[in-house]
Amino acid sequence: MNTKFSKLSFTIAVLSAMIAGASVASPTIVSLGDATATSVRDSFVADNAIDKNKNTHWEADAPGATWTAKFSSCQRVDDLVLNWYGTNKYTYSVQLSKDNGATWTTVVNNTSGKGNENKQNVTDQPANAIKIVGDSDSRLRIDELKINSLGSTNGCTSSGTSNSSNNQSNGTSNSSNGESSDTSNSSNGESSGTSNSSNGESSGNAQYPADVLDLSKWKITLPISLNSNSNKATEIKQPQLKTYSNSEYFRLNAAKNGVLLKAIAGGARTSTSTAYARSELREMQGDGTESAAWNCQNTDHGMYLEQTLLHSTTNKPEATIAQIHDSKNDLMMVKYFGPSFANGSTDIGKLEARFNNDTTKKLLDSTYKIGDPMTIDVAVTSSGNVNVTYKNLRSGVTSSTGTVKLTGIIGSCYFKAGVYIQACSKTDIYGNTNTVCANKDLSADKYETDPYAYAEIELRKITLR
Template identity: 85%
Template structure:
């Protein structure tokens, strides 16, 4: 990988038109709700560009990368100031959206823009999201993205899902971002880019059902697959619900816990992904919300790196004793190397809080997990942890891997592996339909 980069720093000034007979007020800094990018180098995620910390940055590792930031309110934009570090010439565009990224309007387009400070006038218009698309011969880097405003305005809507592709999107899959605009969605694959994933469900479609043979859905069937109970669109059609039950079908005779989970694939989506755990760079970005957990043992794994045998990385929710499963406050942890290392991500995660999780693997088997709670603003990073005891190749998993079980499953068979865990009696789910559910709004591989 090319280790050289061009340092890039944007300051975007947003102002309102002067009201007759009134003088302009001092500008105020707009608070962003979140930021996303089409390309990320290691742990240098998009949120770093909006955290008001000059010691952090977003860095891309591909040409043509873009970053999108959503405002906390509707602003009236009429000029842009881009501060580029250095004197390189850049090909870039600036796009605005007044529906949180459902559609975009290009307001600046430069095929040979100068570096350093660029001021651009645009037609006065309302917007609640901005996207900057850059193209250079080396990496792009944004230390800080700031929006100043002299006032809010009307004319924006909150509908639509964000889309950081190079142009507008009205409901078709965008492989670079892992999401689409959800307005016309019929299937989960209309909202998430599932072209490189396989789905495992907590049910058996065998006849008769086999408790140890959970159903798998691969491409091309996954393009138009939905299950009204375990894998479906949310009501807003901008996210996918994955639900697992304590007494569901498992993947093998050695597994205690059911899952409604995505497994990384490659090629046309029919071949299992198997990348080097130590010699390549890989990453997975998730935007999701934990909606419900079981109550006897309120635990759920909601993101993983797995090798041929080991749980190298698990992002896990652990709820409180006497949980209700719907409004609990628990903790989120990143666990490494079969639970030998635990890093706390959020000590007060409340079920229903939207979050982002960015997992980055770099050469040498080093991995970093970056987390942000989009409600509370809590941010954390595990720092670099070395994966050890690696067996074979690696792949990502996402969705709901419930960490609870019932001794008798929904097919009235005994879950022997579950029973042999010898948990205390109050840790076994007595209802095989006790469930955990997660809403995934974005999933991106790199």
């Protein structure tokens, strides 16, 4: 055996392995910051997509939005993983920049993704910024974005430190296409969904919904279940309600001067006999642990609301936003009815007051536009009559139902406020079949296929008298 040759062969093999190993870097996760978006719905801000918390997400207020973030340093981008919110399919493109957003290169073009771990491979290239661009028909909602790098590089420049020419919003000013940000109203007078209360003040120190609203005589029912094998909605009463919030369904708005209540088509329900979910306040009495029960025919009582309907479901866009209920009947409901082929965010529909299980109907507003702030005053007299007074704070429309007699009363009465949707999905968010929904005699376009399809209301004031 030629010893020199054997040693030389071994040395070459070791060096080759070392060289090969040196050329393949282990991917690392890129550190991201300075996240912005051209469209933000409510408190679902751009930073939520990179906060490493899957209980939060960024959500655009309209289709065609873009989301942008910068890297802490120039990186050799290898691939990226998008975790999408809900079960919708999203159509999007990905662009990278190596000059902090002055110019962009499309690396993923017009692709679709849904759910978790939507991975896209990218040709190894330097970048210090990324942009996710939604299709004109796709309203993006990102739980988390993760970008893998093969290491830092010197292939970037520091030019273009300002936002790019599409005038992206940082979540505190309006975008160039007139869409509203999460903390200011758009130029056409539409509500952004987090508009200031009537006195224009912000409750900047508020931490919980009960810091903004007097909830001492209320409990909240939410469309989530503590047991995934059950359809039973969650209830929060006093004293827990004083310091309770839910990041998705019951939370402060961005200005901290209102409370957002959200119900979803596939949410948990109050009983097995109902198809619909709610995020709704129910009147209580005493220390807030006992259900209110007043005599519907011998009590002077009232409820006043300042609120804004922010969103509706797109299929069967109907929602109840104020109620008087007895032990069995819907004695009074203020309901929103959206148009056919609703988009859920800018529709013009109508508001009606309905009495005595829908036997009497009174039109409140024939041109209610989602995002319009309103006041609703419900007055019950000791003679068993009720009157609903309404005002649209944007359009100036005012109306009153006049006196309506409550009939067919069973038991005692109580008020309800919030949002109770009239749309459902056959499968709930826990993967269970909603048999009541499935058995409804509805046309195909009346069911929501996405269990996370939602309606949402912003409540700025609620008082009882």
